[in-house]
Amino acid sequence: MTAAAEKAPPDGTREEVGRARRRKEDARLITGRTQWTDNIQLPGTLHVAFLRSPLAHARIQQVDTAPARGLPGVVAVYSGADFAAEQGSLPCAWPVSDDLVVPDHPPMAVNEVRYVGEAVACVVATDRYKAADALAAIEVDYEPLPAVLDMNEALADGADKVHEAGNKAFTWTFAGGDIDAAFRDAPVVIHRTYVQQRLIPSAMEPRAVVATTDGDTCTLYSATQIPHVLRVMLALTTGIPEHRLRVIAPDVGGGFGSKLQVTAEEVLLLLMTRRLGRPVKWTESRSEGNLTVHHGRDQIQRVKLAADRDGRVRGLSVDLLADMGAYLMLVTPGVPLLGAFMYNGIYKMDAYDFRCTGVFTTKMPTDAYRGAGRPEATYAIERVMDELAAELGIDPIDVRRRNWIAHEEFPYTTIAGLTYDSGHYEAATDRATALFGYADLRAEQARRRQSRDPVQLGIGVSTYTEMCGLAPSRILGSLRYGAGGWEHAEVRMLPTGKVEVVTGSSAHGQGHETAWSQIVADSLGVPFEDVSVLHGDTAVAPKGMDTYGSRSLTIGGMAVLRACEKVKDKARHIAAHLLEASAEDVEYTGGSVRVRGTGAGRTIQENALAVFTAHDLPDGVEPRLDAQATFDPENFSFPHGTHLCAVEVDTETGMSRIRSYVAVDDVGKVVNPLIVEGQVHGGLAQGIGQALFEEAVHDADGNLLTTTLADYLVPSAADLPDFITDRTETPAVSNPLGVKGVGEAGTIASTPAVVNAIVDALRPYGVNDVRMPCSPERVWRALNGGAS
Amino acid sequence: MIPPAFDYVRPASLGQACRALAEAGEDAKVLSGGQSLIPLLRLRLSYPTVLVDIGRLPEPRAIRDEDDHVFIGATATLDEVVRSAVVNAEVPLVALAARTVADPAVRHRGTFGGSLAHADPAGDLPAVALALDCEFVIASARGERTVPAAGFFQDYLETALAPDEILVGVKVPKLGPGWGFHYEKFHRTAQAWAIVGVAAAVRRADGGVAAARVALTNMGATPLRATAVEAALRGVPADADAVAGACAGADAGTSPPADLHARPDYRRHLARVLTRRAVLAAARARP
Incomplete structure (x- = not known):
């Protein structure tokens, strides 16, 4: 119950923006009349089950898949060795520092496992029950290696190693002001150590992947937040040419960052559909997800604050240990850096000093979580x-x-x-x-x-x-992030006066279809109901940076607004011609282009039809009333x-x-x-x-x-x-x-x-x-x- | 859910169910509401060869007022128990505890008999059955027998039920006038199991405790009767200090488990605090 509860006025009496519209996507989401990835049933689909490491750290001596091969319904059984030549390494897109150690991260382990749950083999079968049954027949010989679980112990001399290069992933520092001066003779100094426990993002919809190919193009359906980033990364990782790879995020039931990832299962299912020529599908169980969806937080924060006796803060020093887990995933090392700029909070202070050490342990990698x-x-x-x-x-x-x-x-x-x-x-x-x-x-x-x-x-x-x-692309560049921070949108007037919006934001519960419709309704002066929003399919919305970091409205919404402004410019130009007025004499207001000082006007819908027929357009004007815009924040x-x-x-x-x-x-x-x-x-x-x-x-x-x-x-x-x-x-x-x-x-x-x-x-x-x-x-x- | 393969039988009568179970042998399991068994199958922690589904049999679902006791059919759902007028009137402790089990969805599927036969020491109803000295009515192709609660719960997830036996229902004794009841459940989230639970029934007389029955949830491999507390309570004034003194030994004779939510010393402490609270609440409850 909000103290500022909205009273709904009669329709049409005020702007759409600011209105407590019920979400237009909810009826299909709540009733399940939608296509969650696990609902997708392609003809001839085979089902995949993964055998996962029961040990936190071990050398793989041998994987014998033969006993599982002849079992009922089993079509194929693979171990990491079967994919070694083509599976590549799961990407880390945020190489935060020069000293960063980026270990090889095969989607399916080949020589060594470094966390409980890491995939070591898989069964492809005619149904998921048979696939799960056959896992028990696969024999894996492990040579146990020491688990490395505690960050402080991991950094100690002579510690057991997660990777050959050692347990330190990187060091990253920031200094603002004179920290020594702030602490020198400070009347109050407070030392504290806080532990950010490891969390498991618990999206309502588990991860699910369907991969298929027609022999030429591969299509990957995934419960992902990032269809666009995923397509680029999968092309780079698997060598499938980007133009022959389509990624579809159907309706997605929550992510909280956990689906901001390029996962082992996505890569492996692509490889399997290419090999088998049939659709393959995998949906994780909740327990499998708790093990293998990237985890969040897991930091030890040593904090030192200097202040005067009147309570004025002089300086803050933060020494952070951040548990990377066993590998660096998409933005694993960048997560603590997103906090680096926020330790000072809303407060003024003379100096601030930040040091972060990323540490490898034999646990599931960490990454972005809400x-x-x-x-x-x-x-x-x-x-x-x-x-x-x-x-x-x-x-x-x-x-x-x-x-x-x-x-x-x-x-x-x-x-x-x-x-x-x-x-x-x-x-x-x-x-x-x-x-x-x-x-x-x-x-x-x-x-x-x-x-x-x-x-x-x-x-x-x-x-x-x-x-x-998130975020100005230039700042992301200065932080070595591997992509930009812009967002893209297209707004299309259809011949009958309805509006299609294509957004690069990829909703997974946020209500973009509703919010974007409100922005467009106000900008173009069209009814809220006349706007539909398309997203989440790289063949439909080819350009985008997707949804995370509270970026959709500030970046994606702005791109939509910019595209609307371009459409209105075009409409002005076309309508001025139809109204036999000069472009300077017309204005766009309330869904119509009007000649100033006269009643004459053309609605945006009339303009849309005129563009469709193209019987009378100004010279040199293409018959289209649509526009694309890309917004990159300052x-x-x-x-x-x-x-x-x-x-x-x-x-x-x-x-x-x-x-x-x-x-x-x-x-x-x-x-x-x-x-x-x-x-x-x-x-x-x-x-x-x-x-x-x-x-x-x-x-x-x-x-x-x-x-x-x-x-x-x-x-x-x-x-x-x-x-x-x-x-x-x-x-x-x-x-x-x-x-x-x-x-x-x-x-x-x-x-x-x-x-x-x-x-x-x-x-x-x-x-x-x-x-x-x-x-x-x-x-x-x-x-x-x-x-x- | 990806359980291992099993055969499924849905008999039309209790007699058929008993015969099916006898034929199926040791690796058969009785399925009713499925709220304990299905998760075990899902996690592949249980590999039964046959499931005998008694969930839709009409006979063992009834709740009946039978003179000195209330008979609660094994396949009555927990929700039906919570809403039963006769249970609330005659054996309210059962309803008080049943309404704390999990959430409404689970209570609409889960059965009274299932939660007893599963015998999870963290379950709420076993302690209630023990505190009230319930009688367990058990059927098999060999005939019918009755087992007292004290003999029913034998070890962790183990009961007096033989592999070919089905729990038909439970006779819950009416304690008569003057008794107050309370079930004190301590858990971290609404849907979580009890870290510790205390079932208490107290009969007051002359401002004091004339008699008390106390049983503990999740303080050992089975529900445990706090007999020392019951003895210490007899005749003490029903005030906070006296009851606290009598409950100081609530953890005596227990062997509480260690898990993610509590180590044994903390459980022992909780047992003492919660027993005092349960007894006081029962003593103040309207008879």
């Missing part, structure tokens, strides 16, 4: 700001107020080198504290402390910002907000229960409040999931213990409070729509808000940290003097 680097950074700064407040006896909101960038100081170039274009932290915080009833809750907290209530109340605050709208966008969380901690059992949660977000101009609301709610659930519930746990041998949703706890609606959400609206000045992006905000903001609240509740007991997830057992141990 927020990617920025939740980790925000957690560290927001946690340590609370520690500063506690150290000085200042209210945590006050300590933030003393350090944040005042609204009149924008645009503001931070110590990390980013220029925040806009923001109003005061407004968001004032709104949040009012909705939360901050003073009353503080009074209740004091009463409970006084009476030694076994249920203590904690209040947590998080004033976050994030860099969104700057990132910087959503921000203030989140407040009240947690009741049962000091007898250690159980934490969120009593109330207020999220005031400033995502700039809002295109569809309903979609924003949904993104915030989902984001909060995932951020709270990290704070309280979720953790990928390995045993001492490197076996993942959390392979099912019974062990890897993902919160459901029943585990979450009713969120109170609201917005302030400070438009981005870095794009003409004024939008900032909202896909990651809730996840970034909520984790520190929750943990700050738990620690706040426990501070009278001498507790100043609880390791995430703050399970009841960890809280209980923290209360009883043990390590949490």
Whole structure:
């Protein structure tokens, strides 16, 4: 329930942008009348099952596939050796530094396995049951090698090696200001170490891949976020010429970064369909996915903050260990760097120093997961700001107020080198504290402390910002990212006056079809219902950079708007001719081109028909009323907000229960409040999931213990409070729509808000940290003097 | 779901089901709501050769008021148990615990008998059956027999059921007037199993505890009766301090497991706290 609930006015009384339109894609998504990848049934399809390593690290002595070959329904059995000549190495598109070690990463292991779950063989059979049955007959001889699981141990002298080149993947540093001066004689210095536990992205739709070929062209259907990037990368990896490779992302059920990947299974299924000449299909089980979908987070953050006694921050030093897992996948080493520019948060400081060491371990590789680097950074700064407040006896909101960038100081170039274009932290915080009833809750907290209530109340605050709208291509280039940050769109007027929009953004739950329709409806002055949006198929939407990093609206939406403007230019030109007026004398308004000062006009639909017949077009004008546009932003966008969380901690059992949660977000101009609301709610659930519930746990041998949703706890609606959400609206000045992006905000903001609240509740007991997830057992141990 | 291959039999009567099970031998499994067995098949942790599906048999689904006890048919769904007027009126502890099991979807499929026959020590209903001294009615081609709860749960996922036997239903004794009930479940998410659970029934008299029945969920390989607590509670005032003192030994004689959510020392602590809470809540509950 939003405090700013939308009242729907009668149709046509206001602009589409800003309207809480129900999502036009939802009927087919919710009823299942759509084509999820696993629904695709191509004639003659064979089914693939993978045999996966049961060991975290081992040399493969021998794989004997022969016993599986004659089994019922089995068509082919392959081991890594069968693909060795053509499978290439899974790509890492973000070589962050000169010293980066990029290990060979065969899609199917040939000589060595380096994490539990790595594919070592596969069966292709007439149905998936027979394929799964036949796996048991494959014999693999492993020579076990030492598992490498702990980052600190991995970096120690004489450590067992994950790769021949050693366990250090890279070092990356950043320095702004004079860090020594900031810490020299600093009256307050706070050291903390925070652990960002390893997370498993849990998209509702598991990964699924179908590959087929007609002998000339290969088509890959995949539950992916990135059909365009995937096509380029698969062409480079497999040698299939790009023009003979089509990638289709049908409707995709969530990704959160986990489907921003070029996966082993995608490569291998392509190779198999080429070899067999038949369609092949694979859909992972949830447990297979927990093992082999790239994991998120997994960092150790050593944070040092220097401040004056009045609470003013002088400097911040961050020394980060980032677990790469066993290999570098698409953007694995870049994830911690996305956080590098955010550790300073919304605060002014004299100096900032960042050092990241990427570490190889024998675990599933990590990569982007909702927020990617920025939740980790925000957690560290927001946690340590609370520690500063506690150290000085200042209210945590006050300590933030003393350090944040005042609204009149924008645009503001931070110590990390980013220029925040806009923001109003005061407004968001004032709104949040009012909705939360901050003073009353503080009074209740004091009463409970006084009476030694076994249920203590904690209040947590998080004033976050994030860099969104990835990204200006030039900046990506300076960070050595392997692609640009632009987005592409095409807008086509059809002869009957309807509109087709082709977008390079690749929706997997975000509601692009609705939001883009709203933008187009306003720009062209056509009905919302008359717009349809095509996406996710490289043959239909040939150009794109896809969807991740809260970039779709800020970049992809802008490309759509630009394409609309080009269409309107064309329409003006054509209509002026038809109206026998000069192009300077006509204007485009309300869906029509009109001659200024007269009533004469042509609707865009009439223009579309005139273009189709082409009976009377100006000389030299092609009979088409469509346009393409590519938008490359000048700057990132910087959503921000203030989140407040009240947690009741049962000091007898250690159980934490969120009593109330207020999220005031400033995502700039809002295109569809309903979609924003949904993104915030989902984001909060995932951020709270990290704070309280979720953790990928390995045993001492490197076996993942959390392979099912019974062990890897993902919160459901029943585990979450009713969120109170609201917005302030400070438009981005870095794009003409004024939008900032909202896909990651809730996840970034909520984790520190929750943990700050738990620690706040426990501070009278001498507790100043609880390791995430703050399970009841960890809280209980923290209360009883043990390590949490 | 990609289970291993199995044969599937759906008998038309309980008698047929018993014969099918007898013929199928040791590697047959009874399928009802499937909420425990299907996940085991999915994960390929169980390889039965035959599934005998009793889920649609009409006979063992009834819930009946039978004088001194309530008979709950084994294939009654958990949701039917939660909503049953006779269960809520006569043996409310069963309904209190059943409504904490998993989520509505699971409770609409999962059966009362299935959750007992599966005998997961983290399941909620076994402790209730133990606390109330339920009688398990068991059928096979060899005939029918009755086993008390104390003899039914034998080890981790092991019961008195022989491979050819089917749990037909459970007789839940009515404890009579003056009893209050509570099931205290401690779990991290709404759908998760209990880290520790406590089933408590308390009979009050003269402001004190006249009698108590307490059983623990997930404090060992089977549900456990907290007999020491029951003895300590007898005759104490029904106030917080006295009850806390009586419950201080709630973990005595248990052997709690270690898993991702709790190590044994923490479970022991929880058992003491939760037993106190369960007993106090039961003592305050309306009879």
